[in-house]
Amino acid sequence: MGRSPCCEKAHTNKGAWTKEEDQRLINYIRAHGEGCWRSLPKAAGLLRCGKSCRLRWINYLRPDLKRGNFTEEEDEIIIKLHSLLGNKWSLIAGRLPGRTDNEIKNYWNTHIKRKLISRGIDPQTHRPLNSTAALPAKPCLDFRPSTPENTASMNEPITNNIISTPATDNSSSVDNTKCSSSTTEESQPPPPPPPQKEVEEGNAAAHALDLELSIGLPSHQCKYTKSASFNSVSSSSTESKSFYDFLMRPAAVAEAETPSTAAAVVAQAMCLCWQLGFQKGQSCSNCQAVNGLYRYC
DNA sequence: AATGCGCACAACCGCCTAAGT
DNA sequence: CACTTAGGCGGTTGTGCGCAT
Numbered sequence: 152m153g154r155s156p157c158c159e160k161a162h163t164n165k166g167a168w169t170k171e172e173d174q175r176l177i178n179y180i181r182a183h184g185e186g187c188w189r190s191l192p193k194a195a196g197l198l199r200c201g202k203s204c205r206l207r208w209i210n211y212l213r214p215d216l217k218r219g220n221f222t223e224e225e226d227e228i229i230i231k232l233h234s235l236l237g238n239k240w241s242l243i244a245g246r247l248p249g250r251t252d253n254e255i256k257n258y259w260n261t262h263i264k265r266k267l268i269s270r271g272i273d274p275q276t277h278r279p280l281n282s283t284a285a286l287p288a289k290p291c292l293d294f295r296p297s298t299p300e301n302t303a304s305m306n307e308p309i310t311n312n313i314i315s316t317p318a319t320d321n322s323s324s325v326d327n328t329k330c331s332s333s334t335t336e337e338s339q340p341p342p343p344p345p346p347q348k349e350v351e352e353g354n355a356a357a358h359a360l361d362l363e364l365s366i367g368l369p370s371h372q373c374k375y376t377k378s379a380s381f382n383s384v385s386s387s388s389t390e391s392k393s394f395y396d397f398l399m400r401p402a403a404v405a406e407a408e409t410p411s412t413a414a415a416v417v418a419q420a421m422c423l424c425w426q427l428g429f430q431k432g433q434s435c436s437n438c439q440a441v442n443g444l445y446r447y448c
Numbered sequence: 449a450a451t452g453c454g455c456a457c458a459a460c461c462g463c464c465t466a467a468g469t
Numbered sequence: 470c471a472c473t474t475a476g477g478c479g480g481t482t483g484t485g486c487g488c489a490t
Contacts, residue, residue, distance in 0.1 A: 189476090261457080468473080
């Protein structure tokens with residue numbers, strides 16, 4: 152049985168929105184609030200698909216949108232979050248008040264990719280370009296469930312989780328693009344994405360995800376539990392907790408902070424020696440000192 | 449002035465998941 | 470438990486615009 156279309160396509164407009172349509176949508180949402188996108192078009196007198204209305208509102212009409220150019224600080228935050236989260240645009244957008252996932256996604260594809268390439272960094276793997284050729288993209292947070300194997304691996308020196316040392320180390324059979332440490336199942340050739348499904352299948356309780364960054368998610372305040380079910384903070388590390396706080400801080404709270412505050416938290420919580428193109432053996436003291444938290448080194 | 453090209457971004461599409469029945 | 474539905478997400482496409490020739 153196929154999926155029914157989200158709306159009656161025969162009688163819906165497509166393409167660019169007119170000012171009148173925008174105004175109708177704005178007026179309706181102002182009067183009735185968001186919700187029930189399926190019935191909204193009819194109620195608002197719009198010949199549009201509900202999905203289309205939702206997208207238009209979220210990406211363009213919402214009053215709290217920032218619009219305008221991204222700042223350098225926002226750039227850096229996006230880069231850093233992308234290195235951790237991969238193409239989880241909605242998660243990244245959640246950390247940038249006033250920015251939408253679509254906006255960030257477009258900005259990434261048109262600006263930041265080029266910027267990173269000009270720095271000699273692979274935009275997908277966040278590793279130096281000359282060491283990442285032909286390696287598949289991989290998000291950098293590990294959403295695998297906690298298992299004894301994982302837990303054990305977390306206590307080992309980190310060499311290949313998330314961003315590993317640039318590939319001078321070919322002798323290791325470990326796939327450096329993997330964000331997770333090697334386990335029995337992951338010692339096999341990496342299946343194409345997404346790992347999330349596997350994770351969820353192996354985690355019926357959906358509560359034991361371990362991000363290996365010791366990031367946890369208080370379910371009461373994060374709307375993104377569906378996309379990334381973070382576990383509770385399991386580390387006493389101040390740094391990881393700071394970054395956890397930053398990631399999981401509601402956008403409304405984050406908005407109250409200055410971008411530099413947010414950036415500082417990221418800078419504090421993440422070791423970026425990898426991003427600077429350090430070669431093996433040149434990693435900073437943080438990488439060596441914080442066992443199990445930074446997977447970049 | 450006309451044309452071609454590349455870029456930026458709004459919008460669409462298909463899929464997934466949670467919630468409802 | 471199976472099925473349906475709405476909402477949400479990420480990838481991709483379409484189109485308008487500016488610039489170079």
